[in-house]
Amino acid sequence: xxxxxxxxxxxxxxxxxxxxxxxxxxxxxxxxxxxxxxxxxxxxxxxxxxxxxxxxxxxxxxxxxxxxxxxxxxxxxxxxxxxxxxxxxxxxxxxxxxxxxxxxxxxxxxxxxxxxxxxxxxxxxxxxxxxxxxxxxxxxxxxxxxxxxxxxxxxxxxxxxxxxxxxxxxxxxxxxxxxxxxxxxxxxxxxxxxxxxxxxxxxxxxxxxxxxxxxxxxxxxxxxxxxxxxxxxxxxxxxxxxxxxxxxxxxxxxxxxxxxxxxxxxxxxxxxxxxxxxxxxxxxxxxxxxxxxxxxxxxxxxxxxxxxxxxxxxxxxxxxxxxxxxxxxxxxxxxxxxxxxxxxxxxxxxx
Numbered sequence: 001x002x003x004x005x006x007x008x009x010x011x012x013x014x015x016x017x018x019x020x021x022x023x024x025x026x027x028x029x030x031x032x033x034x035x036x037x038x039x040x041x042x043x044x045x046x047x048x049x050x051x052x053x054x055x056x057x058x059x060x061x062x063x064x065x066x067x068x069x070x071x072x073x074x075x076x077x078x079x080x081x082x083x084x085x086x087x088x089x090x091x092x093x094x095x096x097x098x099x100x101x102x103x104x105x106x107x108x109x110x111x112x113x114x115x116x117x118x119x120x121x122x123x124x125x126x127x128x129x130x131x132x133x134x135x136x137x138x139x140x141x142x143x144x145x146x147x148x149x150x151x152x153x154x155x156x157x158x159x160x161x162x163x164x165x166x167x168x169x170x171x172x173x174x175x176x177x178x179x180x181x182x183x184x185x186x187x188x189x190x191x192x193x194x195x196x197x198x199x200x201x202x203x204x205x206x207x208x209x210x211x212x213x214x215x216x217x218x219x220x221x222x223x224x225x226x227x228x229x230x231x232x233x234x235x236x237x238x239x240x241x242x243x244x245x246x247x248x249x250x251x252x253x254x255x256x257x258x259x260x261x262x263x264x265x266x267x268x269x270x271x272x273x274x275x276x277x278x279x280x281x282x283x284x285x286x287x288x289x290x291x292x293x294x295x296x297x298x299x300x301x302x303x304x305x306x307x308x309x310x311x312x313x314x315x316x317x318x319x320x321x322x323x324x325x326x327x328x329x330x331x332x333x334x335x336x337x338x339x340x341x342x343x344x345x346x347x348x349x350x351x
Contacts, residue, residue, distance in 0.1 A: 001279045002043070002130060002247050003090040003098065009077040010085050011038035012327050016085075020329060023316035025273040027290065028283040030320030030349055035327050036283045039320075040132070040249060041069070041244060042087035046101050047127055067213070072107050081107045091126045094245055099123060131238050134161045135251035135283075163234030167222060170237055184240045190255075190264045191232055192225075228256035232265065239272045239280075247279040248272070252286075259288040266292040270308040287346065293317070298337045 006019040012035045020028070020039055026097070028036050069075045076083050088102030101123070104111045132147065159169050173181070210219045221232060238248050254262045266289060272278040284290065294300040296310040303309070317332045 001092050001228060003092050003280070005039055005043045005089045006087070007035075007039055007042045008086040009083040010042055010079065010087060011075055012034060013038065014077050014326065015083065018320055018327060018329055021316070021331075022196060022279070022281060024279050024280075024314040025269060025310060026281045026316045026318060027293065028281070028318045028320065029285070029346070031288070031322070032285075034320040034322050036320050037135075037251065040251065040283075043089050043249075045069070046087060046089055046103055047130070058210075067077070072105065076105075091123075093122065093126055098109070099126065128157070129243060129245060130155045130247040130326075131159060131242055132161050132249040133159070133163060133234055133238060133251065133253075135255060136162075159234055159238050163231060166234035166237050169241075170233075173241055180240050183234055187236050187240070187264070187268055188229075188233070190267075191236075191261045192229055226256070228258070228261065231256055232261070232333065235265065236268065239268060239276075239278065242278065244277050247281065250280070250282040252284060253282055254284055254286040254289050259286075262286060262288045263292050265289075266310075267308040270296075270310045273314050274308065274311060285350065290317075290342075290346065293334060294337075294342055297334045298339060298342055300339045319349065 001020050001024070002019045004019055006015045006017050007196070008017055009015055012033070018035070018039070020026075028039075030036055072085075073079050073081055076085055085105040086102065087105075088100060091099045091101070093099070099122075159166060168183075199322065210221050211225065235248075235250055235253055238250075241250060253265055257265065269280045269282070273280055281291075291300070292303060292307070293310050293315065295303045297312050297315055312335045315334070317334050319328075319330050319332045321328050321330075332342075332345070
């Protein structure tokens with residue numbers, strides 16, 4: 001599990017330690033251009049680099065696999081090439097043992113190091129349990145050759161960050177005997193009630209994932225469904241099939257989703273944290289993604305029994321905002337807050 005991420009002299013972050021402390025279910029909000037994506041990119045940069053216990057690594061990979069940072073000048077704060085970028089993250093294994101990874105980036109050189117973990121294999125296992133899905137994900141292909149998913153990236157994260165191999169990932173796990181497949185099917189149906197089943201017709205060595213549209217009584221390839229359904233599929237697959245204890249980071253999961261479907265996704269996040277012992281971290285610009293938490297944790301109107309309620313002890317709302325020329329990161333405590341206070345605060349924050 002990720003416990004925190006920090007950055008200095010990266011993008012909009014100046015020469016101080018800008019840190020995000022994370023809970024089992026963490027929501028990160030703020031207007032555009034205040035460093036939310038830069039902070040996640042900092043962690044993905046660390047994850048892209050070869051870290052070895054007991055030694056310092058020099059000259060690792062410059063670019064992350066999910067963000068193109070360009071050259072040093074393009075990402076250093078104020079384009080000041082005499083500064084040193086520092087990024088780091090904390091992790092905690094299933095036994096509560098902490099590890100700290102960090103990197104220093106100067107013009108033409110990078111140095112990364114590891115503190116706390118006892119073995120390389122321990123660190124690799126923890127990093128392999130952290131999956132990331134970026135905001136603008138690619139539409140899924142209409143069909144894929146079975147077994148053609150290619151090499152995994154990001155410490156063997158099986159789903160690409162853009163969601164482009166979500167279908168292949170599901171094909172490799174399709175079996176009606178796997179209870180998780182049925183659960184994934186049920187949650188997709190909650191997002192769009194007209195979709196009744198997920199199935200995988202195999203034609204030679206070419207396969208796809210199709211749904212039965214009860215409204216038209218026909219089978220529809222997932223690639224021909226609406227953009228919102230395509231994009232939510234990778235999120236459902238990651239939450240459903242990742243191992244217990246995994247961390248799932250999703251940027252703006254609400255993209256292309258109807259407000260009602262956004263609440264369904266919040267219910268699934270809550271279920272993954274409460275019952276499946278997973279960590280969910282997501283950024284959002286949507287009031288409809290936050291409103292369920294206001295009802296569950298603050299003093300909003302209680303949601304119906306069909307919904308899965310967030311637990312206050314698992315939840316944290318982190319706010320990124322600009323104060324003058326600086327970025328401020330703070331926790332917005334939700335428990336016990338009045339609905340109108342939170343609404344007015346977020347209205348002012350987002351403008």
